[in-house]
Amino acid sequence: MIVTRIRDIAPDVREFELRAADGSELPWYEPGSHIGIEHEAGERPEFNAYSLTDSGIAPQAYRISVLRCGHTDDAGATGGSDWLHDNLTEGTQVRVQGPVSAFRPVPSARNHLLIAVGIGITPILSHLRAARHWGRPITVLYGYSPTRAPHLDELCAEAGDNLRLTCGRAEIAEATAELMSAQPMGTYAYACGPAGYLEDFEKMAAALGWPEDRVRVEHFAGLELDxxxxxxxxxxxxxxxxxxxxxVSLLDALDSHGVTVPNMCRQGVCGQCRVRIASGRAVHRDMLTTDAQRQQHSHLYACVSRGVEDTLEVAL
Incomplete structure (x- = not known):
């Protein structure tokens, strides 16, 4: 794809617009989808996942908004987000994977509660735009910093009176609890933001009696694993x-024996390396499966999940 437009939308947040290099039409995608963009990191190129911010309906371009994180690895290489900020200019050609989604809305939900904190606004904005197009009922909560509020104007225009804005951790937590307590039966809640907030959000939902399958979260990074x-x-x-x-990950072990599994984030976040379990048990260490799904042992994510002794058989 070709980078056709770049604009700064908040301090350290840059929006990139990409179009097909050959001018062809782009695939539609589900709200909450992400694409992987290849960047140079260490010995080999890697793909980092970035949420698409539009509705996914007949897209003329793919748009992502990227926060400069300032991360480097042990070898001093910059992370994918910083690499995009430092290396992409209008006219740059990049390799792209996707779109794929592990954070799709449930069309039949009675109501959609959309919660974004910080740069977590990106997939939530995609959900909101699709909901507006299809006439789905929504409630939106956006927690942001007074010095950094990407997409705030667009969010206000799209959500109107269904939007609540908050600043500061205590106010965000209070507003989350209030809205979670007030939703009608049949509401699905979707949240994206920092890991600490998402952990609190899931605990709050459980304490308030929300069914686990009606609480959806989108993580930007995986857990630190042993x-x-x-x-x-x-x-x-x-x-x-x-x-x-x-x-050694299951993903890498399979690859070293010529068994290729599609992958992107390698952190148990994007859902790209989902593999069906033919038999046996797995140790699930991803950020996608619910407790109920883990008990079924039907699928695993090869980048982080592991088997139990010699019981695991994968349908590949």
């Missing part, structure tokens, strides 16, 4: 048994 125990996995199509040592 090396995990070694295990052996069986590949259904060939019967091959592959040893996965401690500190």
């Amino acid at each position: 090396a995990g125990d070694p295990f052996t996995v069986t590949v259904s199509s060939t019967g091959e048994r592959i040893d996965v040592p401690s500190g």
Whole structure:
């Protein structure tokens, strides 16, 4: 794709517009979807995931808004977000994966409670725009810093009287509790923001009696995980048994034996490396599956999930 427009929309937040390099039409996408953009990091290129901010309906371009995070790895390489800020200019060509979604709305919901904190506004704005197009009932809460409020004007225009704005952690938490307590039965809640807020949000929803499947969150980063125990996995199509040592992901072990699994974030966040479990048990360490889904042992995310001893067989 080609970067066709860049604009600064808040301090350290830059919007990038991308169009097909050959001028072709772009695929529609579900609200809450993200794309992966390749960036140079260390020894090999990597793809980082960024939320699309439009409705996904007949898109003429893909738009993402990226916060400069200031992260570097142990080798001193900058993170993907900083790399985009430092290297992309209008006319730059980039490789893109997707769009894909692990944060899609439920069309039949009686109401949609959309909660964004900080740069978490990006997938929530996509949900809002689609809801407005289809006439779905929505309530929106946006918690932001007085010095950084990306997309605030667009949010106000789209949400109108259904929008509540808050500043500061205490006020955001208070407003979240108030709105969560006041929603009609059948409401689905969607939240995106810092990890600490999302953890509090899920605890609050559980304390208020919200069904787990009606609470959806979108994480920007995975958890810090330990090396995990070694295990052996069986590949259904060939019967091959592959040893996965401690500190090596299932994704990398499969790849080293010629079994390729699509992937993007490698943090258990984007959902790209979802694999069906043919038999056995998995240790789920992703940010996507609910407790109920984990008990079913039907799928895993190969970048972070692990098997239990030699019980795991994957349908690949």
